[in-house]
Amino acid sequence: MAKVKDKERIQKHVNIVNRRASFEYQFLVKYTAGIMLKGTEIKSIREGNVNMSDAFCTFHNDGLYLHQMHIAKFTEGTYNNHEPTRERKLLLNKRELNQLQKKSQEQGLTIIPIRVFISDRGFAKVEIALARGKKLYDKREDIKAKDQKRELDRSGY
Known part of the structure; x- marks a missing residue:
C-alpha cells in the first residue's frame, strides 16, 4: 500500500517553467543542457520542488x-x-559553449534558464536561452497583446 502512494507522489513528466523569464526577457537563442546533480536533487526535481x-x-x-536555482x-x-x-x-558541447x-x-x-524537464531517458535537462532584457514599453505591448487575445477568446472568435 505504501509503495502505491510513493509512486503517485512522484510525477511521471516533470515540466517546470520559468514564467517570469518570458516577461522580463526576449529570447534570442535556445539550448538544451544537462545538469550535474546529486542523488537527492534529482529526487526533489521529480517531485517538482x-x-x-x-x-x-x-x-x-x-x-x-x-x-540561484532553488531545489x-x-x-x-x-x-x-x-x-x-x-x-x-551545465553540460553542453564544446561548440555550443x-x-x-x-x-x-x-x-x-x-543566459537564463527557461524550463527544467526530465528527458525520455530519465535525465534532468535544463532549457537555457541567450536573452536580452525587455524595456518597459515592450512589457506593456506584451500585456496589451495578452488582453486582446483574451477578449477575442471570450467573444468566440
Whole structure:
C-alpha cells in the first residue's frame, strides 16, 4: 500500500517553467543542457520542488554554471541531503559553449534558464536561452497583446 502512494507522489513528466523569464526577457537563442546533480536533487526535481525565478548562468574557467536555482531538500534525505541553492554545472558541447561565451560577452545579453524537464531517458535537462532584457514599453505591448487575445477568446472568435 505504501509503495502505491510513493509512486503517485512522484510525477511521471516533470515540466517546470520559468514564467517570469518570458516577461522580463526576449529570447534570442535556445539550448538544451544537462545538469550535474546529486542523488537527492534529482529526487526533489521529480517531485517538482524547483524554483528558478532568480536563476541565471555564468561562465567559470571550466564551463557554464547555473546559479540561484532553488531545489528544495528531499524530505526523506538524511545527512546526505544537498544544499538547495548550490552552483550546478551545465553540460553542453564544446561548440555550443564557445558560441554562448562569445555571444554573452555582448552588452545587455545574459543566459537564463527557461524550463527544467526530465528527458525520455530519465535525465534532468535544463532549457537555457541567450536573452536580452525587455524595456518597459515592450512589457506593456506584451500585456496589451495578452488582453486582446483574451477578449477575442471570450467573444468566440
